[in-house]
Amino acid sequence: MEAPRPASADISHYLGALRRHWWIALVATGAGLGAGAVVTQTMPKVYESATSVLVQSVDQDTNAQGGRTKGAVNLDTEAQLVGSGAVAVKAGTLLRSGISPVELARSVSVQVPANTTVLVITFQADTPQKAQAGSHAFAEAYLRNREETARYQLDKQIRSLNLKVKQLTGALTGINARLASAVPGSPTESNLLSLRNNSQNQLNSLTGRLNELTTTTVGGGSIISDARLPETPSSPNTWLNIGAGAMIGLLLGLCLAYLRERFDRRLVTAADVRDRGRVPVLATLDERSTPHFDDVLQPYGPGGRVFNRLRNEVLASLEPDDQIIVVTGTSRGSASTLVAANLAAALARTGSDVVLIGAHLPDSVVDAAPLARMLGVSAVPGLSDLLAGRVGLSRALQRTPRIPSLRVITTGGAATAAGLMQSQRLKDTLQALRGQGGYVVIEAPSTSSSADAQSLASLADAAILAVELRRSRRPALEDATEQLQRVGTRLLGAVVMPRLTVPRPSEIEAPAVTLPAPSPRPSPAKDDGHEAPTQQLAAVLKRRDGDTK
Structure with a gap:
């Protein structure tokens, strides 16, 4: 197990x-x-267009230590300048869109390809035309801003040189005036000549530098790949x-x-019964091995092998004196009937005397048909007739035609079943069957429908649960386990099967039966070699009815 x-x-x-x-x-x-x-x-759709700008160095450019390029231009700084306010203002002027410079700066991004002096200026807009125009405008604005900055620095140097030239020219004029009045050959003349030569040299140098600056052409860079009209949106x-x-x-x-x-509270797999319900799984049936209700399984079929293994495990789990096994279901249905009938048949095939009791009392004769049809016996008389006192034990016991060692007590005909499962007559019947030897398998109603399963379990030695997957639920399984534990019945485990499809009562052909006349005094008839227990049961029943022997 x-x-x-x-x-x-x-x-x-x-x-x-x-x-x-x-x-x-x-x-x-x-x-x-x-x-x-x-x-x-x-x-919203977003279009992107990119313009590639080649950045050329100018005199004011200086590269920071550790820059990504070895030239004079620091491209990381230039990339930040592209999104600056000054460039954004110039780009807005070129676009004439009325968008604020802050919004324009948010739409532009700059990438610097490794080991190049190229800036890739990308502009995002809601239309392809705006994206193309924005990228080109920022490239033009950046180049203009760079040229204006370089021109401003160049003009500043020119103004500074002009001022210095003017100062040197004035100083040189004064030196020449003083030199004209100096005594020839005197030390004063020598000093003035030296000063005039130095001033003249400085003036010549500044004049040459000034001529160079005034003829310099300012160019901060150029567009090497202009923006294209995007065909598809980037986002x-x-x-x-x-x-x-x-x-x-x-x-x-x-x-x-x-x-x-x-x-999910439903039990879907055998693992759910074992892991979530904490109940050992004795056997698992699938769609192929699940038996039909119109016949008992063949011993060598797929289902027959499953029930033969179940029989072996049940026999190994029983104590030497255990004889009565109750089979009940965790949900309404015929799962317990199916398991009990096939387990009893598997036990009987070993040669042991087995009695199968259908204790799920019916509401009509038609309800008793499945168990009777499975084993090929008459639906009446049965347990309800026996407990009501209409027949004796020998009349209720029926031998199955295909398995001689298996006898059956069907559920019987329609009767008022209130209190019958708790009656002393049932206890006496089970005691009489226990005295005959062999095994007794009781097919009980489900624990969720009534307390009869718990009552029958209290009279049994072991119990087996029949669990229909996708019909049974975990609380019902836990409740069934608790019911059996409270009456002290040992639970051997569960037999798991797929959800059964039972024929509707209208589709079941009710067998023709003749109910015997009620007899308050069942006669102690012989019962195929079981006369003594039957007579004892009859005597007990007579004493309970107030009769004297």
């Missing part, structure tokens, strides 16, 4: 949850695709948004599938 173990969290558990709830992941992924498409349609990216939406939807679907699996 398989021992309970803690819930596992391996990859198969998550794959099983995904297999059972694949539709949630599919719907969530579809919703993510739709959301990505909607976001793409609602997002939103349709495939990126749809792909991201699908991924987010898939992740959300997986989370929802796991949460549904985690908080």
Whole structure:
């Protein structure tokens, strides 16, 4: 018998949850695709156009230590100047769009390719034309600003040189005047001559520098690749948004599938019975091995092998004196009938005397047909007739035609079943069957429908739960386990099967039966070698009715 173990969290558990709830992941992924498409349609379109500018050094350029290029131009500084306020004002003047310089500066970005003196100026706008015009305007504004700055620095140097030339010219005029009045050959004349030579040399140098500056052509750079009209928007990216939406939807679907699996109260797999219900699983039936209701399983079929293994495990789990096994279900249905009949047949095939009792009392004769049809016996008389005192034990016991060692007490005909499962007559019947030897398998109603299953379990030595997947729920399984524990019945485990499809009562052909006349005094008839226990039961029943022997 398989021992309970803690819930596992391996990859198969998550794959099983995904297999059972694949539709949630599919719907969530579809919703993510739709959301990505909607976001793409609602997002404003953004176009980008880029202009490449070759930056040339001018006299005022100085490169910071550690710059990315070895030239005089520091491109990192120039990239910051492109988005400056002065350049943005000039770009706004060129565009004539009425947009503030701050907004224009936010739409421009600059990239510096490695090991080059090139600036790539990119402008974003809501139309291709605006993007192209904006990129070109910022490139022109940057070059103009750079040229104006260089021209201003050059003019400043020219003004400074002119002032110095003017000063030197005045000084030289004064020296010449003083030299004219000096005594020839005197020391004063020698000093004035030396001063005049120095001033003349400085004036010549400044004049040459001034001539060079006045003839210098200022050029801070040039456009080497002008902005082009973009054909497609750079944002939103349709495939990126749809792909991201699908991924987010898939992740959300997986989370929802796991949460549904985690908080689902239904029992979907045998692992749920074992891990979430903490009940050992004795056998697991699938769609192929689950028997039909119109016949008992063949011993060598797929289901027959399952019940043969179940029989072996049950026999290994029973104590030497254990004889009575009750089979009950966790939900309304015929799962307990199916398991009890096939287990009794498997036990009887070993040669042991087995009595199968259908204790799920019916509301009509038609309800008793499935068990009778499965084993090929008459639906009446049965347990309800026996407990009501209309027939004796020998009349209620019927031998199955295909398995001679298996005898059956069907549920019987329609009767008022209130209190019959708690009556002393049932206890005496089970005691008499226990005295005959062999095994007794009781097919009990589900623990969720009435307290009869608990009452029958209190008279049994062991119990087996029949669990229909997708019909049974975890609280019902826990309640069934607790009911059996409270009466001290040892639970061997559960037999798990898929949800059964039972024929409707209108589709079941009710067998022709003749109910025997009520007899308050059942006669102690012989019962195929079991006369003594039957007579004892009859005597007990007579004493309970107030009769004297």
